[in-house]
Structures are given as structure tokens and as C-alpha cells.
Amino acid sequence: MKVLVVTQYFWPENFRINDVAEGLVAAGHDVTICTGIPNYPKGEFFAGYGWFTNLRQEKNGYRIIRIPLLSRGSAGQIRLVVNYLSFAFFACILAPIKLRGDFDVVLCYQLSPVTVGLPAIVMKLFKKAPLLLWVQDLWPESLSATGAIKSRMALSIVAKLVRFIYSYCDLILVQSQAFLSPVEAMCVPSYKIVYMPNTAEAFYQPLVLRADAQEKKLMPEGFIVMFAGNIGAAQDFESIIDAACLLREETDIKFVVLGDGRALQRAEAKVEELGLDGKVVFLGRYPTEMMPAFLAAADVMLVALRNDPAFSYTIPSKVQSYLACARPIIAALGGEGARIVEESGAGFAVPPGVPAALAVAIKKVRDLPLAKREEMGSNGRKYFETNFSRERLIEKLTEQFIRAKRK
Template sequence: MKLLIVSQYFWPENFRVNDLAREFSTRGHAVTVLTGLPNYPAGYFSPGYSLRGPYREQYEGVDVIRCPLIPRGSGSGLRLVLNYLSFAVAATVRALLACRKGYDVIFVYEPSPITVGLPAVALALVTRVPVMLWVLDLWPESVSATQAIRSSRLLRWIERMVRFIYRHCDRILVQSRAFFSHVEQQRVPSEKILYFPSWAEGLYETASGRSPVPESVHLPEGFRVMFAGNVGAAQDFDTILTAAERLQSRPDIHWIIVGDGRMLSWVQAEVERRRLRNTVHLLGRHPLETMPAFFAQADALLVTLRREPIFALTIPGKVQSYLASGRPIVAALDGEGARIIEEAGAGIVAPAEHPEALADAVVRLAETPNEARDLMGKRGAAYYATHFNRTVLFDQLERWMRELADRQGGTRSSPESELLLSSERGKLS
């Protein structure tokens, strides 16, 4: 197949779409990625990139077409809006000029923003190529929950845009089963919606050994609770820091933050204000390839989300990575993410925005014998292998894409193929 992936984010930015593009190229498909100039999460262009380009690259057999955009800056306010809109406009123009090559399927990667779907829809209207949208973040619910947008009028406009994008997609993949009803509320027929969860890159599955972290990093001795990923508003760092405050009498418990994001400067200031420098350690962002080494040195891996209805529907992407790494998990979140960790028997879960319960969970885990903690990690890895196996997921996605490719030229799917997809919408566990 000739596959066009539309994603605002791509290598050297660390997103799972990189792994997806590599895998489908390895499987012999001709893969092109339409993306922006990399600027996440730092907020400025990555080294080697500027408004002068480069605008065409090769990445492990994948053809990369880049678009100019306004860097996201601090990741809030008007600058972020301009970042989203500039990519949507530039990518639409770029798609219509440079991507009319007779692709079989257009695949849209949507962790946020939903505006990434606009270039794909515009191209599909001209070329009649079927569109598959992978929804990892529900709009407008997510921007409302994080208070990124407070205007009810603007939220209604965004909802109309979401409905327009969904209506012009042939298949909508959702990362959580709890997303089904919300997508259906946007007037999407249920047979168009398919369950497709995230996976962990293969490198995490080898993290069970005691690999060394980068030489420049010093990890404190004691019980290490490690958070890895985006330091943002949704991750509720106030709960993490308040829990750390409650455990200041336990200097053996260390909170290690590996990552970057729009809330990092606030977290740094709060660590100083709350006098947590001895137990909260901010290690900054590190390459994806080093994460298994960090995870292997953690006694518990931490995942948190704010208490919002939309977040209760979401499975944080780091959950799959944590499970695959075979380390015990401590969590402060509700809903689907909590259900998976508890169902797997992979750790201890506290309610979202409950620092006292999170502190108690960490103490319980710290006082759990090593053998019992190791068993939690093993159960998590086994659960991952059963429910989120990378190869199984890619095989299924490839089958769905081939089915859509049969519709090339604008013909509709047969009733039999629609019935088959309807039966498969909930097959993945």
C-alpha cells in the first residue's frame, strides 16, 4: 500500500507515530509522513531546523514532508493556538500541492489537536482517498477540562469542527473503549468506530534487567518513584508534590521526574517553595532510547491525571510502556487507566487528585517485599502481552487499512465488509 500519515508531530519528536511509520515501512509499504517542523516540547525549533527547513527528509525508509508552522513557545495561550492553526493551514496547502500521488489510505494521528484532521479531510475531498483517524484525545472535552479554552461559544465552534472532521473520515479508531459513546454523540455511525489502543515500543519489553542510566545522571539511593513523560496541566503535579510533602518524614522515598513540558517551570518553583529538593528530583528530558534504562532503576513507576470526566475515559500512553517494562505501578487516576492497572494486578491505584491516598499508596508499595513488587511487575508485563501486543495491533491495523484501500476511487465498502468491521470493532482486548 501507499500510505500517507498526517501528524503534527514526528521524529525527532518522541511520539508513537514514529514507531508506526517505521513498522509499516519495514512491512514493505510506501510510507509518507506529512508533518510540521519539530518544536515539541521545547517550544522552539529542534537543532538543525528553522523556517528555512529542511522540508523534505528520509527517516528509516519513510519519506517525510514538513510544513512551516509557528513554534508552540511556552505551550499555552495564543501562541499554542497559532501553533495549531499554522500547521493546519500550512499542511492543507502542502497536502494539496505535494501529496496528490494516489495514496491508498490517509492515516491521521491525533493525540491533540483535532485540527490535524483538516489537511487530511481537504486532501480526501480532492483525491477520494479514504481517511482513517486515530483519536487519542477527545475534543472539545480535553481543552475544556484543562481550561485551555473557557469560552462556551468557542467550544461550540470546536465541536462543530470535530463533527465535520469525523463525518468526513471513513474509519475512526479510538484508544479507549470509553471513547465510543462520545464519538457516537458526534453523529458518527457505530460501525465506523473501531477500538485501537496504544502499544509500547519494543525497546520497553527488555527493561526488566538492571541497565545503567546515562553517565551524566545520578539517581538517589532509596525507594525510587519515577514519573516519565509530559509535565503538563493534565498530569496534576500539585497532587504529586503535595504527596511528596506528606512524606518528608521518609527521606528514603524519592520522587524522580524524567520529562519536560509546559508546567516544568512551575514544578521547579514549587519544589523550591515547598523545600522538596532532597526528595523530588527533576532530571529533564532524555531520549526515548534511554527510558528502559531509567525504568529498570525505578522501584515504582508513577502515573497521574487530574479528576475530570474526560480523563477518566482516557488510557494514558505511559500505562502501556509501564506495563511492558515489568515494573510495579503506583497511580493517582480514575476510570479506564485505573481499571487496567487494577485488572492487571500491576500495582496500587489511588483516586485522582487525592494526595493523601497517593502518599499512602507509595508507602504501602515501599513497605511491600521485593518479591511481591516483582510479581506485580511480572503480572503487568503478562497483561501487556495479552492486551496490547504490538505485533497483534499492527497486524489488525494493516488489515483495516487494506480493507479501506479496496475502496480507492470513491467506491463504497460492501455490506459484507461493513459487517466484518462492525464485528471487529470490539475484538481487540
């Protein structure tokens, strides 16, 4: 099939849709990507990209058409809103001009913002092709949960926008089973909603590192609790740092943070303020392809989200990465993410926003025999292969393309 993928974020930005595009090409689909100029997460255009540079590319069998936008910057919420709206505005105008020819389906990969659905609707109408919206973030719930919008009136307006976008979709794919009810509550018939979980890139595999591996050399001495991924408002770094503070006397336990994001500077400042410089180590951002080796250097992986009902619906994508690499997991979150970690036998879940419970869980895992931690990791890998494999995801996506096309 000729598949048009509409997504504000794409390679060289690190998002799961990159790997999905490659999987669709490998399955025989003709894939075109409509996306923005890469600027996530630092808020600046990547080197070699701009309003008039690298707007058309080919990579790994698919075509990339880039739409101008205003970068995220680092100035705060207003600049972020402008970034969101600029992509939606320019894509609605330019995508029909830049994307010639017919498409069999339009697949919209909807992280934040939901406004990415607007140009997807435009392309659906211009190309007379069915639209599948793959919901990764629930709006307006995630806006309320992160504190990005507190006004009830503003949240009500966003909810109306979401209902409008959903009404034009032929199918709505959701990354978590817990999304089913909130999406249906937006006046979407249940038969239009399909559970479509995320996978992890093929390079996420269990590894055994050599003693002289560079990733091991970067680790501090001791029992390594590692967080890998975005450091934002949703990830509840306040609780993670408070747990590290409670474990101050457990001198062998060290926290290693890989990644960056809008809340990084605030997290670093709190670590310094509490005198936890040797306890919590920030290593910065590394290429995604290096993550399996870093994960192999850790003793247990950590995933956390703020204590808000909206976050109990979601499955953080790092959960699939951790499972795929056969690493034991501590999950400081509720709902679907916690269920998967415990159901898989890969680790333990504790209530979100409770540093004392997180500290207890970390000591519990540290005190387990190595063989038990390895068993937990093996359980996670088996669960991943059964429930989240890339091959099965591409098969399910193709099935839904066919279903939408027949309608």
C-alpha cells in the same frame, strides 16, 4: 498499500506514531509522512530545521514531507493556538502540492489539536482515498479538562468543528474503549468506530541494570517513585507534590521526575517553596531510548492525571511503556487507565486529585516484599504482550486499511 500519515508531530519529536510508521514499513506498506517542523516540547525549532530547511527527508524506509508552521513558543495559550492553526492552514494549501501521486489510505494521527484533521480531509478529497482518524485526545473534552478553554460558546464551536471532521472520516480509531461513547455522541455511527489501543516501542523491555549503571548513579538513595513523561496541565503535579509533602517524614521515599513540559517551571517552584528539594528530584529530559534503563532504576512508576471526567476516558501512553518494562505502577487516575493497571495486576489505582490516597499507596508498595513488586511487574508485561503488542497493532491497522479501502 500506499499509506499517507498526516500528523502535526513526528520524529525527531518523541511520539508513538514514529514507531507505528516503522512498523507499517516493516509490514510491507509504502509510507509517506506529512508533518510539521519539529518544535515540541520546548517550542523552538530543532537544530537543523526551519521553514526552508530539511522539508524533505527519508528515514527507516519512509518519506517525510514537512509543512511550515509557527513554533509553539513559550508565551502561552495564544501562541499555542497560532501554532495549531498555522499547521492546519499551511498543510491544507501545501500538502496537495508537495504530495504527488496516489495513496490507498490516509491515516490521521490526532493528538491535540483536532485541527490536524482538516488537511487530512483535504488529502482524502484530492487523492480520493479513505480517511482513518486515530483519536488520541478527545476534543472538546480535553480543552475543558485542562482549562485551556472555559467559554461554553467557544467549546460549542470546537464541538461543531469536531463533528465536521468526524463526518468526513471513513473510520475513526480510538485509543481507549471509553472513547467509544463520546465519539458516537458526535453523530458517528457505531460501525465506523474501532478500538485501536496504543503500543510501546520495541526497545521498551524489562532490564536488569548493573550496579555501576549510569542511570542508577543519577538516582538518590532510597525507595524511588518515578514519573516519566510530559509535565503539563493534565498531569496534576500539584497532587504529586502534595503527596511528597505528606511523605516528608518518610525519609527513604524519594520522587524522581524525568521529562519536561509547559508546567515544569511551576512544579519546580512549588517544590522549592515547600522545601522538598531533596525529596523531589527533577532530572530533566533524556532520549526515549534511555527510558527502559531509567525505569529499571526505579522501585515503582507513577502515572497521574487531573480529576476531571474527560481524563477518565483516556489511557496515558506511559501506561503501556511501564507495562512493557515490567515495572509496578501506582496510578492516580480514574476510568480506563485505572482499570488497566488494576486488571493487569501490575499495581494499584487511587482516586485522582487525592494526595493523601496517593501517599498511602506509595507507602503500601514500599512495604511490599521485593518479590511481590517483581511479580506485579511480571503481570504487567504479560498483560502488555496480550493486549498492546506492536505486532498485533500493526495487524489490526492493516485490517482496517483493507476494510476502509473496500468501502
